[in-house]
Amino acid sequence: MSKMINLTINGIAVSIEQSKTVLEAAEKLNITIPVLCYHKDLCIAGNCRVCVVEQIGSQKLIPACATPVFEGMEIQTNSLVVRNSRKHIIELLLSEHNADCTKCYKNGSCELQELASEYKITNSDFIDLVPLKNYKYDDLSPSIIKDDSKCIRCQRCVRTCNEIQHLSALEVAYKGDHMKISTFAEKPMNDVVCSNCGQCIIHCPTGALVEKNYIEEVWDALGDPNKHVVVQTAPAVRVGLGEEFESKSGDRVTGKMVAALKRLGFDSVLDTDFSADLTIMEEGTELLTRLKQALVDGDKKVQLPMFTSCSPGWIKFVEHTFPEYLNNLSTCKSPQQMFGALAKTYYAQKRSIPAENIVSVSVMPCTAKKFEANRPEMRDSGYQDVDYVLTTRELAIMIKQAGIEFNNLEQDNFDKLMGNSTGAAVIFGATGGVMEAALRTAYEIVTGREVPFKNLEILPVRGIEGIKEASILIENPVDDWKFLDGVELKCAIAHGLENAHQLMTNLKNGKSEYHFVEIMACPGGCLGGGGQPIPTSPEIRKKRMEAIYAEDGAMPLRKSHENPEIVQIYKEFLDKPLGHKSHKLLHTHYTPRERY
Amino acid sequence: MGKKQLRRVDLIFANDDDYLQILKKSLDIPTEEIINEMINSGLKGRGGAGFPTGLKWKLTGESKGKQKYIICNADEGEPGTFKDREILTQVPYKVLTGMAVAAKVAGATKGYIYLRGEYRFLVPLLNKEIEKFHVLCKDAGLDFKVEIFLGSGAYICGEESALMESMEGKRGEPRNKPPYPTEVGYMGKPTVINNVETLAHTFTILKYGAKKFRDLGVQDSRGSKLFSVSGDTPIPGIYELELGMTVQDFVDDFSDGDCKAVQVGGASGFLVPRKRFAETNIGYQGKLTGISLPTGGSMMLFNSSRSMFNVLDNYLDFFQEESCGQCTPCRVGCQQLVKGIEAVKRGDKPASYLDKLLKLTDTMKYTAKCGLGQSVANSFQSIVENFREEMIY
Numbered sequence: 003m004s005k006m007i008n009l010t011i012n013g014i015a016v017s018i019e020q021s022k023t024v025l026e027a028a029e030k031l032n033i034t035i036p037v038l039c040y041h042k043d044l045c046i047a048g049n050c051r052v053c054v055v056e057q058i059g060s061q062k063l064i065p066a067c068a069t070p071v072f073e074g075m076e077i078q079t080n081s082l083v084v085r086n087s088r089k090h091i092i093e094l095l096l097s098e099h100n101a102d103c104t105k106c107y108k109n110g111s112c113e114l115q116e117l118a119s120e121y122k123i124t125n126s127d128f129i130d131l132v133p134l135k136n137y138k139y140d141d142l143s144p145s146i147i148k149d150d151s152k153c154i155r156c157q158r159c160v161r162t163c164n165e166i167q168h169l170s171a172l173e174v175a176y177k178g179d180h181m182k183i184s185t186f187a188e189k190p191m192n193d194v195v196c197s198n199c200g201q202c203i204i205h206c207p208t209g210a211l212v213e214k215n216y217i218e219e220v221w222d223a224l225g226d227p228n229k230h231v232v233v234q235t236a237p238a239v240r241v242g243l244g245e246e247f248e249s250k251s252g253d254r255v256t257g258k259m260v261a262a263l264k265r266l267g268f269d270s271v272l273d274t275d276f277s278a279d280l281t282i283m284e285e286g287t288e289l290l291t292r293l294k295q296a297l298v299d300g301d302k303k304v305q306l307p308m309f310t311s312c313s314p315g316w317i318k319f320v321e322h323t324f325p326e327y328l329n330n331l332s333t334c335k336s337p338q339q340m341f342g343a344l345a346k347t348y349y350a351q352k353r354s355i356p357a358e359n360i361v362s363v364s365v366m367p368c369t370a371k372k373f374e375a376n377r378p379e380m381r382d383s384g385y386q387d388v389d390y391v392l393t394t395r396e397l398a399i400m401i402k403q404a405g406i407e408f409n410n411l412e413q414d415n416f417d418k419l420m421g422n423s424t425g426a427a428v429i430f431g432a433t434g435g436v437m438e439a440a441l442r443t444a445y446e447i448v449t450g451r452e453v454p455f456k457n458l459e460i461l462p463v464r465g466i467e468g469i470k471e472a473s474i475l476i477e478n479p480v481d482d483w484k485f486l487d488g489v490e491l492k493c494a495i496a497h498g499l500e501n502a503h504q505l506m507t508n509l510k511n512g513k514s515e516y517h518f519v520e521i522m523a524c525p526g527g528c529l530g531g532g533g534q535p536i537p538t539s540p541e542i543r544k545k546r547m548e549a550i551y552a553e554d555g556a557m558p559l560r561k562s563h564e565n566p567e568i569v570q571i572y573k574e575f576l577d578k579p580l581g582h583k584s585h586k587l588l589h590t591h592y593t594p595r596e597r598y
Numbered sequence: 599m600g601k602k603q604l605r606r607v608d609l610i611f612a613n614d615d616d617y618l619q620i621l622k623k624s625l626d627i628p629t630e631e632i633i634n635e636m637i638n639s640g641l642k643g644r645g646g647a648g649f650p651t652g653l654k655w656k657l658t659g660e661s662k663g664k665q666k667y668i669i670c671n672a673d674e675g676e677p678g679t680f681k682d683r684e685i686l687t688q689v690p691y692k693v694l695t696g697m698a699v700a701a702k703v704a705g706a707t708k709g710y711i712y713l714r715g716e717y718r719f720l721v722p723l724l725n726k727e728i729e730k731f732h733v734l735c736k737d738a739g740l741d742f743k744v745e746i747f748l749g750s751g752a753y754i755c756g757e758e759s760a761l762m763e764s765m766e767g768k769r770g771e772p773r774n775k776p777p778y779p780t781e782v783g784y785m786g787k788p789t790v791i792n793n794v795e796t797l798a799h800t801f802t803i804l805k806y807g808a809k810k811f812r813d814l815g816v817q818d819s820r821g822s823k824l825f826s827v828s829g830d831t832p833i834p835g836i837y838e839l840e841l842g843m844t845v846q847d848f849v850d851d852f853s854d855g856d857c858k859a860v861q862v863g864g865a866s867g868f869l870v871p872r873k874r875f876a877e878t879n880i881g882y883q884g885k886l887t888g889i890s891l892p893t894g895g896s897m898m899l900f901n902s903s904r905s906m907f908n909v910l911d912n913y914l915d916f917f918q919e920e921s922c923g924q925c926t927p928c929r930v931g932c933q934q935l936v937k938g939i940e941a942v943k944r945g946d947k948p949a950s951y952l953d954k955l956l957k958l959t960d961t962m963k964y965t966a967k968c969g970l971g972q973s974v975a976n977s978f979q980s981i982v983e984n985f986r987e988e989m990i991y
């Protein structure tokens with residue numbers, strides 16, 4: 003254990019480990035110090051200065067977030083000079099800020115607004131600097147809106163994109179009064195090396211970075227009597243949505259979410275988990291086929307390892323930064339897009355609804371899925387396969403707008419036909435989940451036996467470690483897969499693009515060798531996605547992860563190939579995994595992109 | 599009353615041909631003794647914060663770490679100053695000697711001269727000098743190599759931690775302190791960073807001993823210092839003067855006969871009005887110049903035809919532009935100050951608005967992240983308080 007340091011804050015004694023900060027010491031005493039540039043996920047910047055406190059004996063105030071404690075330190079967090087300085091700083095931020103809160107998307111959930119309200123900044127007579135600025139507004143991306151007039155230059159987004167996502171799509175540009183957050187050559191967000199992951203959005207304290215919302219479009223569809231509106235919900239949404247309604251993080255609200263969607267007027271409330279199960283069938287088969295081609299046929303063109311392709315942020319990352327690995331990506335569409343393609347074909351036929359009358363909506367923990375739905379390749383049904391993508395946050399907004407008291411709802415069940423799923427699908431929401439689900443099915447196909455893990459819980463692939471490695475030995479396979487006898491299937495898992503970058507670099511340098519690699523663009527996997535409730539933090543992601551695995555444990559079926567609706571769709575429509583129809587509807591290709 | 603003559607000193611630019619011996623001799627002195635000499639000399643940093651040089655070397659020596667660095671700060675960004683350039687041109691070996699001795703004391707094997715981009719033309723000359731120096735070090739048994747690093751041009755990169763960030767290939771933004779460079783510097787390693795002039799002074803101390811240096815100056819301001827004299831003076835230029843002189847003595851020597859105020863220490867320094875000339879000492883401890891003398895040791899004289907509003911407006915404009923922009927009090931504070939005094943001048947804001955701005959500069963002093971934002975209050979407060987009427991009418 004590291005050395006303990008004794009100090010006082012507002013006269014109250016506290017002791018805390020060496021190397022902790024004044025802010026952390028205050029937290030221990032339940033003393034709140036306001037922060038803006040500080041975020042638990044990121045390295046410390048100490049640039050907003052709202053966290054300044056008085057350190058007795060020092061002529062200057064010190065930033066609580068960036069100052070390590072030392073023995074005998076005396077801190078005052080609410081002295082006159084602290085209050086006056088803090089108020090000045092908030093006033094200064096507002097003087098550069100286009101503070102039309104009532105018209106702002108973040109109204110009611112903005113950290114700057116909250117501070118302004120706490121400090122009652124009602125009579126600031128500083129000069130309004132906004133008219134002197136040439137603030138840019140960029141809404142050209144289908145995922146993200148960047149509004150410089152709402153930016154307080156805390157650089158949380160810059161640190162996020164650099165430290166967590168390795169892309170540095172957002173950077174600080176210029177200096178002095180011109181200093182701003184910018185992309186390369188001030189290009190629009192959709193023209194730069196941005197994965198659309200939305201991590202910058204969930205780390206931005208203000209309305210400067212927000213998702214492009216499709217709330218009105220969805221309301222319009224719901225209000226149109228000629229449209230049949232179907233909705234699919236991703237696995238991670240059900241473990242996050244509750245946070246928007248003040249329940250504890252980690253509460254599972256699947257049944258209430260379904261009930262709320264029905265009340266909103268969706269004609270059919272279905273589950274992305276269904277197509278996650280389908281993904282396992284397709285992707286598992288693809289992996290085994292690739293292994294066969296490589297190991298038995300000696301086909302040099304077959305690329306291994308095979309990478310998962312469910313995370314559109316990861317896909318765009320590869321397209322920009324490792325285009326030479328595009329053929330390693332599984333050709334499977336993401337579950338969202340498989341669902342979309344089937345909604346306007348299989349579902350339309352079975353329900354006898356003309357495809358042009360179907361509006362297909364998805365609720366995702368993700369902003370990259372908005373971009374994905376807009377890709378020109380994603381029209382294999384003959385229409386845009388997914389019409390509108392809503393984030394978890396947008397769904398919460400709609401529920402509130404509709405006057406639904408979420409917490410008092412009775413639980414309801416998904417509708418039939420693409421609404422059934424297994425525990426293997428729900429764990430898609432956590433890092434390692436796709437791997438675990440794939441192994442549960444692939445191992446059984448190959449050996450005829452269940453994976454050799456208690457309760458089907460493949461613990462080595464679970465957890466929050468940035469890069470995980472696991473291997474599974476294949477013994478006594480069934481006849482079709484005899485060539486895999488004794489093969490040790492090597493797997494790796496990474497989440498967050500910085501970790502993905504490291505894993506890729508190791509692969510490229512020949513430092514590691516795998517057969518199958520799962521990568522999710524967001525920290526923790528989709529449960530920490532850029533469309534999830536704000537705030538986020540390591541603790542919150544941990545809670546959501548526990549909820550995901552609890553949801554899996556509670557499902558009657560835990561293996562994708564046992565989902566009866568999956569069995570049915572292959573029998574009635576798709577024929578077999580990687581079959582002709584699958585190929586047309588469920589698989590795709592990728593595009594190399596510039597890196598700037 | 600007879601005019602007191604200023605004590606001009608001629609140490610820094612004196613061309614000593616015994617460089618080789620001084621370097622050899624100094625490297626033979628035990629580390630502890632060198633530290634004591636430096637501390638006894640009273641030498642304080644000539645680049646900004648006025649930190650005792652001996653103590654800085656000692657602290658870096660005591661910091662844990664195998665790899666340590668010595669950096670010579672030659673970014674010289676203060677407008678109108680070029681004393682560091684002159685030192686590097688005329689007596690570069692003094693600076694290198696200082697670096698070598700610092701390296702020995704701190705236990706560093708690698709040094710850098712962070713050279714202002716505009717001084718690129720000095721590179722061939724310096725490289726030749728460095729080559730010679732490497733041979734001498736090797737002969738003297740010191741494993742120490744010096745390299746030139748060309749600066750990027752932003753004023754803020756002269757601030758030590760921003761300088762290190764820029765050397766590491768990052769954006770030149772000041773870091774949080776603590777930790778200080780003596781513990782966590784360039785590449786996260788313990789680093790001595792000294793101004794060019796500071797290092798040149800160490801040569802004087804090494805050659806003549808601490809006493810000779812200490813005999814110059816007063817109390818906490820020992821030795822001599824280079825000043826860049828400009829403004830309403832018939833004899834602008836660089837002068838080496840003893841610290842501790844009064845502004846009155848200085849004005850007697852340099853003014854054109856009509857001087858209403860002197861700006862001591864450039865834009866980040868203080869304005870001294872005529873009524874305070876006699877009681878203000880120029881140094882680290884002067885009544886008004888309670889803080890260190892900022893970089894250039896710039897001294898600007900103003901005669902009665904000068905508008906102090908324009909003077910302040912120019913300074914503030916400089917800060918508004920040269921702030922790195924990362925921290926709120928400095929980035930937005932500077933903009934508010936410029937726009938604010940202009941609004942008062944135009945009559946768009948009442949004269950009492952100046953008091954709000956004065957309070958704002960207090961906040962900037964207490965809360966800004968680095969010396970730039972913290973010192974804007976110096977010129978603002980000393981000009982507005984002494985020339986309030988010029989701000990309004």
Ligand SMILES: Cc1cc2nc3c(=O)[nH]c(=O)nc-3n(C[C@H](O)[C@H](O)[C@H](O)COP(=O)(O)O)c2cc1C
Pocket residue numbers: 642643644645646647648649671672673674675676753754755756757758759791792793794796797893968969970
């Ligand atoms: C805005 C700003 C600019 C600075 N520019 C310089 C500079 O150009 N040269 C310099 O030696 N020190 C400069 N400094 C001071 C350095 O941060 C640092 O204190 C100095 O290099 C330490 O050396 P010394 O102890 O020898 O003075 C600047 C400081 C600030 C806050």
Ligand code: SF4
Pocket residue numbers: 099100101102103104106107108109110112113114115152208209210
């Ligand atoms: S970003 Fe926050 S403070 Fe700014 S307008 Fe929006 S809600 Fe108001």
Ligand code: SF4
Pocket residue numbers: 152153154155156157158159160183205206207208210211
């Ligand atoms: S966009 Fe948001 S996170 Fe980025 S600097 Fe501006 S306010 Fe901070």
Ligand code: SF4
Pocket residue numbers: 146162163167169170171172195196197198199200201202203
């Ligand atoms: S969406 Fe992701 S990749 Fe794009 S700028 Fe934000 S953090 Fe970076």
Ligand code: SF4
Pocket residue numbers: 754771772920921922923924925926928929966967968969970971972
């Ligand atoms: S005080 Fe000014 S120059 Fe220094 S860190 Fe803050 S914004 Fe940058």
Ligand code: FES
Pocket residue numbers: 036037038039040047048049050051052053054065066067068
């Ligand atoms: S929260 Fe500490 S400086 Fe921004």
